[in-house]
Amino acid sequence: MRKYFGTDGIRGRANGLITPDLALKVGQAAGLTFQRGDYRHRVIIGKDTRLSGYMIENALVAGFTSVGMDVLLLGPMPTPAVAMLTRSMRCDLGVMISASHNAYEDNGIKLFGPDGFKLNDELELEIEALIDSDMKARLSGSAALGRAKRIDSADARYIEFAKRTLPRQLDLEGMRVVVDCANGAGYKVAPAALWELGAEVMSIGVEPNGFNINAEVGSTAPDALINKVRELRADIGIALDGDADRVLIVDEKGQKVDGDQLMGVVARSWKDDGRLTQPGVVATIMSNLGLERYLGGLGLNLVRTAVGDRHVLEHMRAHGFNLGGEQSGHIIMSDYTTTGDGLIAALQLLAVVKTLDKPVSEVCHCFEPLPQVLKNVRYKSGKPLQNDAVVKAIEAGRERLGANGRLVIRPSGTEPVIRVMGEGDDGDLVNRVVDDVVDAVARAATQGGASASGKSAA
Template identity: 45%
Template sequence: MSNRLFGTDGIRGRVNEFPITAEVALRLGKAIARVLRSSGPNRNRVLIGKDTRISGYMLETAMTSGLVSMGMDVFMVGPMPTPGVAHLTKSMGAAAGIMLTASHNPYEDNGIKIFGPDGYKISDEIENVIERHILGDEPEAAPVPPRQIGKAHRIDDARGRYIEFAKHTADNISLHGLKVVVDCGHGAAYFIAPLIFKELGAEVVTAGIGPDGTNINDGCGALHPENAGELVRRHNADLGISFDGDADRVIFSDSNGQVVSGDRILALCALAMKEQGRLKHDTLVCTTMSNLGLYEAMRRNGIKVETSPVGDRNVIEAMRKGGYTFGGENSGHLIFSEHATTGDGILSALQVLRMMRDKNATLATLASIMQEYPNQLANIPVPDKPDLESLPKLKKLMKQATKEFGTEGRHLIRYSGTEKKLRVLVEHREIETARLWVSKFAAAIRDEIGTGTRKINGE
């Protein structure tokens, strides 16, 4: 057990393989109790939520056992979007919140995200301390006496609490007269999301609301927003909304059924918030994966752009450090810090719908604020993750591309933080140039690292 447990978004892996095992979950429960419990009211409380993977039962039970054995009271909220767990952790004054999810990964995977009492994901420093306890690098904790063993409860009104919070962030805006397609990806939002939009008055066409433990993200949801787009066309709807497995991300389709990129959503939200005086310091935070077209659109509209490394936690850290109110990722994470401590797909959809209503405009019209550079993205499976600086052929190609592109394009090559994949992004004013360079980079990677089947998505 010498390998690091925590990645860019908690602990994640294949179920029943280290570290996603019942044994590790038990030790993690004990470690969280030791590290995050503090004095004060309710500081022995921990919330546990999960998405709809069948393995959630196993991890929930094991982690609960570890927590109660150390004197913590556990409140289980069942299937709940990740941002719902973050919100409830803070509103209930709990010591920690735990979300069992592997987000957009298939059901064979699962993961563990941990929130502190402020509703934010715990820091790297706290992760490191917890990790040392799990791996046995710290002395074993003395068990609590029998009279101090904690209790486990199920919160029946958890959904209702989050539903009212989400609607309140959009001032309970009326959606009467709007027809929306909502694809929940058979994930954590399968019950909550359609209900919220219906309660606000929208006519809702649903998809992906029949989880069976193994169909999460399977050909549906944010990974396949074209499905919602097709339903938009078929039902003559105004908008398509697609969530990933834990509903912290959202992908939109316009009234023509066309998928709207996350960067376009970032652009239209930033502009609307600036006009409303809500965009603090007139600054948007995005990641290195955002399209060059977003930067150009923001410059034209007097909005500064701060760039962070990939990952919603990195975006949030940059926002907190700079005192900014809006940021996100092209992948669909949108963070409205006035309301939430993490990416929230449902809240984001409500904010976009509110902007459409305020401006009496379609999503396609609002999204036309920017034009994207053509791009190609390759997700290349790799057997391991050697330092890119140790790959001379790839390193030489990267330098050559930078020189040839100048201001006409860019490339970004990085390892996934949650999967054994090397992500290769190339943007250029000429799509053929982008395609050519993705092929060159992929060939070098095959030669120097080795790979399985590669999948290229782009436009």
């Protein structure tokens, strides 16, 4: 059983779960875990723009240096940039301080190994065991303490890396781009990379103040971007989230393009160019059935995993796929990155748009998504999914949808919420099935109280 690590590192309320004391212990535990070999060990630390990032960063520095690790500080930097720089700067460990798309009150700690990949379960459990142990006897002596210094060239390194994912002869001249950086980690590097590639760039969400990360901007709040694209008659809008590892696209008409459509576009392009290492794409159980049918028409498979880009990446690595992602916009292109990268995904889409010389709306709406409904049931205690009435409601719902639909029920990995997702050719039937399951789950959760909220997608 995990005590600290969730589906994507350690995440929680700043000075709630995520305290300086915990960050200190994480630094010490992770530092001890990755000190393998007789040489000076180094860890690289990036963060997003939350106010609590200062507190957590300093506590991590104290933890790492206390066990003899040298620390390289990047300042605000996208999560994928931390992963890339961990490898390129030959570090033993990479750390990203971020709660991704959550509000500023939350924060988190993500860890990357020397290969730039997120840690596996075994390493996370090893670190957890150390966090709860007495590490005092393993602290370094006075002469062996670590040092810390700022790396001023990090922005330029990542920008150059991002640009090199495009062919040298391809640029973005003539394209009017609006980029929304969510007042987060990508607020400097994303506009700069697009501008250096020749695009006319208009930026929003680039004035972080410690409190406004993801606040009515970014990939989870796209209305600001949609309005700006329409106002400026831009060719495309690009919205990142707080740590810039996911992306949402808005076409020239102001229509949203999610991760499923992006995977479809890139899969088709890479198949035509002979770049797919396997005849298919890896996605999660939440990806729309429309994507699966579209890829099938191209002779490609859609392989589904549990929710979380980490699960997608694990399957990609194990089975040799080089394209995968999530409907939410975590797109993983393993030819370039070891984790989701919103900027790289946007650049690969722009490359297709430039090559085809067509509007984004024509390129990106490659299939008609099936009606999909997602509702959340919040609960305080108990295990609602083990209730007999809930089990029967789920079985009945799946039988009603049959082969022309899907019903996915799962507990959130980051909060006490049961997520109920249904999709199928008959939108009315999908709504009724989801409502029935939500009602059953809510009744089963009344011991601690429950509330339901939801959304639907055409």
